[in-house]
Amino acid sequence: MSGAAREPSSVAITRRRLLRWGVGGTLLLGVGSLVWRARRAPLAEPAWAAGPWKVLSRVEAVIVAAVAARLLDPGDAENAAAPDLLAVTRFFDRFLHLAHPEVRRDLRALLGAFDGVGPLSVGLPGRFVNLPLDEQARVLVRWERGPHPMRMGFTALKQLSFMAHYGRDATWPALGYDGPIVPRGYAGGEGAWFDPAWAAADGDDLVGADGRRRKASAT
Amino acid sequence: MIVKGRSLTKAFHRRCDVVVVGTGAGGAMCARQLARAGRDVVALEMGGFHRPSEFTQREDEMLPMLFQERAARATKDMSVTVLQGRGVGGSTVHNTNLCKRTPDAVLDEWARRFGVSGWSPAEVAADFAATEKDLSVSVLGEAQLNAANRIMKTGTEALGWKGGFLSHNRVGCVGSGFCELGCAFNAKQNALKVLIPDGLAAGLDVYSDCEVTAVKVERGRAVGVSGRYVDADGLPLGEFEVSADAVVLAGSAVGTAALMLRSGLPDPHSEAGRHLHLHPGAPVAGVYDEPVLGWKGIPQSWEVMEFLDFERDDKRVWIVGNFAHPIGTATNLPGFGPEHARLMGEYAHLVVFTPMLHDRTEGRVTVTRRGRIQLQYTLSAGDREQMALGLRESARLHLAAGAKRVVVPFVEPVEVTSERDLGLITAERLGPLELPVLAVHPMSAARMSGSAKDGVVRPDGRHHQVENLYAADGGLFPTSIGVPPQISIYTAGRIVARHVDAALPRAS
Numbered sequence A: 001m002s003g004a005a006r007e008p009s010s011v012a013i014t015r016r017r018l019l020r021w022g023v024g025g026t027l028l029l030g031v032g033s034l035v036w037r038a039r040r041a042p043l044a045e046p047a048w049a050a051g052p053w054k055v056l057s058r059v060e061a062v063i064v065a066a067v068a069a070r071l072l073d074p075g076d077a078e079n080a081a082a083p084d085l086l087a088v089t090r091f092f093d094r095f096l097h098l099a100h101p102e103v104r105r106d107l108r109a110l111l112g113a114f115d116g117v118g119p120l121s122v123g124l125p126g127r128f129v130n131l132p133l134d135e136q137a138r139v140l141v142r143w144e145r146g147p148h149p150m151r152m153g154f155t156a157l158k159q160l161s162f163m164a165h166y167g168r169d170a171t172w173p174a175l176g177y178d179g180p181i182v183p184r185g186y187a188g189g190e191g192a193w194f195d196p197a198w199a200a201a202d203g204d205d206l207v208g209a210d211g212r213r214r215k216a217s218a219t
Numbered sequence B: 001m002i003v004k005g006r007s008l009t010k011a012f013h014r015r016c017d018v019v020v021v022g023t024g025a026g027g028a029m030c031a032r033q034l035a036r037a038g039r040d041v042v043a044l045e046m047g048g049f050h051r052p053s054e055f056t057q058r059e060d061e062m063l064p065m066l067f068q069e070r071a072a073r074a075t076k077d078m079s080v081t082v083l084q085g086r087g088v089g090g091s092t093v094h095n096t097n098l099c100k101r102t103p104d105a106v107l108d109e110w111a112r113r114f115g116v117s118g119w120s121p122a123e124v125a126a127d128f129a130a131t132e133k134d135l136s137v138s139v140l141g142e143a144q145l146n147a148a149n150r151i152m153k154t155g156t157e158a159l160g161w162k163g164g165f166l167s168h169n170r171v172g173c174v175g176s177g178f179c180e181l182g183c184a185f186n187a188k189q190n191a192l193k194v195l196i197p198d199g200l201a202a203g204l205d206v207y208s209d210c211e212v213t214a215v216k217v218e219r220g221r222a223v224g225v226s227g228r229y230v231d232a233d234g235l236p237l238g239e240f241e242v243s244a245d246a247v248v249l250a251g252s253a254v255g256t257a258a259l260m261l262r263s264g265l266p267d268p269h270s271e272a273g274r275h276l277h278l279h280p281g282a283p284v285a286g287v288y289d290e291p292v293l294g295w296k297g298i299p300q301s302w303e304v305m306e307f308l309d310f311e312r313d314d315k316r317v318w319i320v321g322n323f324a325h326p327i328g329t330a331t332n333l334p335g336f337g338p339e340h341a342r343l344m345g346e347y348a349h350l351v352v353f354t355p356m357l358h359d360r361t362e363g364r365v366t367v368t369r370r371g372r373i374q375l376q377y378t379l380s381a382g383d384r385e386q387m388a389l390g391l392r393e394s395a396r397l398h399l400a401a402g403a404k405r406v407v408v409p410f411v412e413p414v415e416v417t418s419e420r421d422l423g424l425i426t427a428e429r430l431g432p433l434e435l436p437v438l439a440v441h442p443m444s445a446a447r448m449s450g451s452a453k454d455g456v457v458r459p460d461g462r463h464h465q466v467e468n469l470y471a472a473d474g475g476l477f478p479t480s481i482g483v484p485p486q487i488s489i490y491t492a493g494r495i496v497a498r499h500v501d502a503a504l505p506r507a508s
Helices: A015-040 A058-071 A085-098 A101-117 A133-145 A148-166 B025-036 B059-066 B104-114 B121-134 B147-159 B191-201 B252-262 B326-332 B337-344 B381-401 B419-424 B486-503
Strands: B002-004 B012-021 B041-044 B080-082 B163-165 B205-208 B210-218 B221-230 B236-249 B274-276 B284-287 B302-304 B317-322 B350-357 B363-367 B373-376 B405-408 B414-416 B437-439 B469-471
Touching (some): A058 A101, A058 A133, A148 B326, B025 B041, B025 B236, B025 B486, B147 B163, B147 B350, B236 B486, B252 B274, B350 B381
Parallel strands (some): B002 B205, B012 B236, B041 B205, B080 B437, B236 B469
Antiparallel strands (some): B302 B317, B363 B373, B405 B414
């Protein structure tokens, strides 16, 4: 018998492979079952979760708020502003609305996975939004320091939450940050720069579908 | 004139001599030069046209307005945040005005390794000088050091390191410190303030809010572009076409490579999108006893050159001061919850140094089937060693300058209070997402070369496979350049414009 003939074919079912498949399949079914049960667990939905949202579902809005509440919890930090969870959720919704469809799909999948699988990553049943606060923090630490896919998820949630939170004036006094120095509508910088001779013109009166250019009108 | 695409209601078609895609350093310079040469030029910009009065100094408003992907662009594995400009003027609107020429050693390397002719130090010296004159470049001095950069200078001198004042393109700067959110005082001598008005005066037409989605090629020649005009949020409103005798792509290394890929341009050696360099950097925060208020004043006026030697592979780190407003700082500090809030409570006492790599790592720009840009970039072993060196030396600099402690924002943060702790900062810790890594200088993804086998365009900016198609941005650079690239990119726009003009027939 030749050496080649002794090699098992790529589809041959050996006892070891059968055992591996069996154990893997059982684990997968177990995890799937836990996630399924978690997703069916009751969820307290505050009235504001109803939206209106451009992208988020009610459940996703609740998940965003729960995650942001933990990420932005100021604890006993001196004078630190409490998070405005509605504002953070609105920020997520707008970000998703304007994101590339693939980014939107991935982020929404992340929210679902984080809520359903997040607790399992620290050995807890149920969904993230229903965990006690200290357990929620444990889940976040696990995702912050865990395998790369978890870190990616944590990083996305952290960055969006912090972008929403620290853009608010209310968060600045605790930092000693005095904010913008120009008043709204400040036009002092226009000065010599803005020459009406090349003023930007609004409107499609400039170039029509026929490609002909018409007289520009300054705004 | 400038036409705002967001105000258009009908599809349009334009015919011109040259269409330039992108209005940042390379595009604006190229468009202006060609308009001055008497060409009928249209410049297309995917972002908006904004006046200084719109620069509100608020991160929540400016990050979405002035940056690609609402300032959330990152590599595919999210390990590097890539901040790139969007809007008329491109990244020159939000950059911090640093002006350095491409180092001679880098230009020599391009000639030696890639057969790049016409870019020797002697050949480009006049173009660099002309660019610097255009932008009123001058060296800063003591009076322009803010508190954070003064601390950096103190540390540099205490250690006896090589350092110095940076050159900038700013005139009439009031030191408000909001450079990266657009200058409300219009002190930046950038593409938006200098080149676009010059171009308009010479007959240039600029269309903002016009995203190019394809280069049109007929019988091996570029004949124009097509795309869609968009609203203020970047959502599509309608379509347009511009026909031209020559097409210049200047939408940044990332945007140009992505457009080449989306357009399905001939690329027999699969070069488009490859070789991406980023100049990755990471923050090292010193906590000082006294409030520093690091956000006030010019953010980057001093540099450390001790660990940057273009002749050596083991010294590829440039250290510069850096400071961010609250969102930028919060997203880069480690942790979350009360621990993070307490660290943010020390915001006024923070000084941040950033080691930036003259990187050897080569990443890649790709485009998904649905048109999404993806960046792949994983630090090589050699670059991880250099990053670790930069982090250690930045921490040492803080200690020498009097910091009471230094925070290196690894996922499990390293706190340095004495030189003994510097050994905790090792290359082994630098896996993806172990540390916030930032990049603002994408380069090389449509690089020039004398040979089509290892480059997308020729040294004059012409595409190797498609006639009448040029590139004129940082994507040209065959390697990382190791210094802030705006002067090099402006100058590339100037050089490529000259070749485009020479190649086009003159009306008799």
